[in-house]
Amino acid sequence: MLSPNETPRQEKQKPVPATRRNNKLVRSGNTKRILLLVKELEPVSLDTLVQESALTYPTVLGIIKHLEKESHVEKIAYAPTTGGRQAVLFGICGIVRYVLALHLNGEAVDITITNIRDGKIFHATEAIPVQGEVQDKTEKPRSMAHRLVPLVGEILKKTRLELSSLVKICVTYPEGTNIDSQLLSDELETALHVPTSTVADRIVLNFLERRSYHISSLQRYIFILFDRELSLSMYRGPCDTAEELPHRTYFGHMTMDVSGSGCTCGKQGCLQSYVSGEGLLQAYRDAAHQMGLVWNTAMEQEDDLFHAVLAESYKGDKAARMAIDQAIRMLAVALANVVKVEGIATIVLSGVFNSTDVQFKRLLELYIAEYLPEDFPTTPVVILGTTSPSDCSYAACLMMNAQYFNSLSFE
């Protein structure tokens, strides 16, 4: 009904009255709140949801019925009987929505599928299907996306899932991978009709690491992924979102010496070179020469140089020990510079190092402190992470699930 003051001829379409619009907003807000409460508290009874949400019983019941109809929640159990009627316990529906993540690793790909409640239902490592025979010279080589599409199809067949069950696909890739991430997600999305994103390994691993008890309490930290290439990701607090982070950091290609050892990127004196490239090899050779030791030439062929030299140093090779010491010192210089710029002195080191590398952690802390000004307010702390690149596809699933719930809207 129109109020006497309204002039209907001005509007062709009647605007939704403010109160009704507000009611709708409140309803959609409440629906999302109840769904997130179910996710947090499952298995949960209606009574608990009423208590936790401070909404009335009929409101909560109405919302739960709606969420059940839309397959967001389901009855998952009955509460233990206390004499009276057994209360129904609700949880997030785990059989309707799934996410799929692919972690590119050279010519192999790790694939994980979880349901929307983080339950892993499939994991495998497969070879990325090779480029088919190019019959016609004018035929364009198949892109990465087109090599991945048949693989996704096969996996879905194995798991008896439909493409329509996937709410999201995510592809993760290591630092230094030469792919056009935007093109890859666009092509996959077009071929599979599922929203697809590409995210750097360091971002999904940072997300996974943050779920562990010793990282989750940190307010701010610098996350370093030490894989084949060093990469960096900042965590500046709960409002931090992955979308704002660049696809590549080039942290490993921070210049340490303008006329230093050659790097794979074609420049000279990069951190990467001193940590696991030509610079490390040179340090090893020089140290062996100085000490009059014969050095292990097989090392030059090593694919993963840092690991190889580290292993030698553990075996008691003094030159290897010195070379590793220099690598850690270079890493410390680079990190000290980041610490100075960011004002954050907590560093989570993930990837190559693991919790057994306590002596390197201490050394790294010591060296970083050496390169910080004396009046720097905080002492550097290095925390050894527990994630490794083999966790990427699972981490990506968890991240997609969290994003899915955050982005849900019931308007």
Ligand SMILES: [Zn+2]
């Ligand atoms: Zn470089």
